[in-house]
Amino acid sequence: MPTILDEIITQKHREIETAKRTISEQALEARIENPRNELPELRDFTGQLRNAVGIGVIAEVKKASPSAGLIRADFHPQQIAQIYTQFGANCISVLTDEHFFQGNLAYLQQIREVVSTPLLRKDFIVDRYQLLEARVFGADAVLLIAECLPGDTLAMLYRQARQLGLHVLVELHDAHEVNRVVDTGAELIGVNNRDLRTFETRLEHTLTLAEQIPADRLLISESGIRTSADVMRLKAGGSRGILVGESLMRAADIGQALQQLIGPIRFPTNDAAGRADGDSGSGTGIS
Numbered sequence: 001m002p003t004i005l006d007e008i009i010t011q012k013h014r015e016i017e018t019a020k021r022t023i024s025e026q027a028l029e030a031r032i033e034n035p036r037n038e039l040p041e042l043r044d045f046t047g048q049l050r051n052a053v054g055i056g057v058i059a060e061v062k063k064a065s066p067s068a069g070l071i072r073a074d075f076h077p078q079q080i081a082q083i084y085t086q087f088g089a090n091c092i093s094v095l096t097d098e099h100f101f102q103g104n105l106a107y108l109q110q111i112r113e114v115v116s117t118p119l120l121r122k123d124f125i126v127d128r129y130q131l132l133e134a135r136v137f138g139a140d141a142v143l144l145i146a147e148c149l150p151g152d153t154l155a156m157l158y159r160q161a162r163q164l165g166l167h168v169l170v171e172l173h174d175a176h177e178v179n180r181v182v183d184t185g186a187e188l189i190g191v192n193n194r195d196l197r198t199f200e201t202r203l204e205h206t207l208t209l210a211e212q213i214p215a216d217r218l219l220i221s222e223s224g225i226r227t228s229a230d231v232m233r234l235k236a237g238g239s240r241g242i243l244v245g246e247s248l249m250r251a252a253d254i255g256q257a258l259q260q261l262i263g264p265i266r267f268p269t270n271d272a273a274g275r276a277d278g279d280s281g282s283g284t285g286i287s
């Protein structure tokens with residue numbers, strides 16, 4: 001029986017074929033290569049995480065998901081991105097999948113207009129065409145998921161993304177994928193705590209795999225992160241960054257939720273309440 005991941009990948013291939021008929025791969029390449037087209041400059045997604053205080057935070061703009069259904073009805077991507085930036089996110093992950101996550105490629109452009117925080121295109125990338133789209137629509141980085149990219153495809157798409165200047169977060173869940181992911185040379189390695197086939201989420205998963213990730217890479221723990229105790233545990237277990245979506249998107253006050261999540265790690269000796277990058281008080285955004 002096909003898993004949700006199989007369904008997503010089948011749907012992706014369909015969408016890519018349709019998209020290619022609307023704008024060809026050559027047309028996207030021409031936009032990237034033509035110096036007069038003034039594509040937005042690429043921002044240092046990896047550097048933001050490498051140099052983060054305490055732990056790097058990738059905060060996700062996520063309206064819905066296959067595991068949770070609709071997460072946030074009151075969904076304003078630009079406003080959410082501004083709050084994430086104001087309350088200390090180092091990077092922002094933007095779900096661009098429409099069919100399963102109610103995302104949109106256009107959110108990248110819209111968010112770029114209002115924040116300078118580096119952006120990740122969060123999607124199920126299976127074809128170079130999607131990398132070209134990511135670059136044209138203003139992403140600084142892309143996600144590559146080992147379980148979606150068998151054999152040499154992972155390394156090939158990694159190289160193609162880097163040739164376009166995009167930063168790459170290479171993600172795995174299954175322990176047997178560690179070597180293939182490390183061999184890509186990726187500095188950013190994500191361990192997804194969610195089994196994308198069953199939706200079960202266990203933070204212990206990152207802690208178990210952490211020792212297999214070389215020390216010169218940045219381990220990013222993804223999914224199911226809800227409390228500052230979770231973040232402290234992951235940091236103590238070797239994570240240099242976290243990717244968080246649902247727990248922030250479900251919060252009545254997104255800014256306050258982000259502050260509570262990372263405050264104790266960023267400001268361990270002070271009262272975390274009311275402290276965030278460039279901010280000294282309340283007024284925590286959407287509620």
Ligand SMILES: O=C(O)c1ccccc1NCC(=O)[C@H](O)[C@H](O)COP(=O)(O)O
Nearest residue numbers: 065066067196222223224225244245246
């Ligand atoms: O979130 C899902 O239900 C899901 C289902 C199938 C494939 C991928 C899925 N999520 C992608 C992610 O891994 C998360 O969006 C990301 O790591 C943030 O996780 P969370 O904080 O639990 O929203």
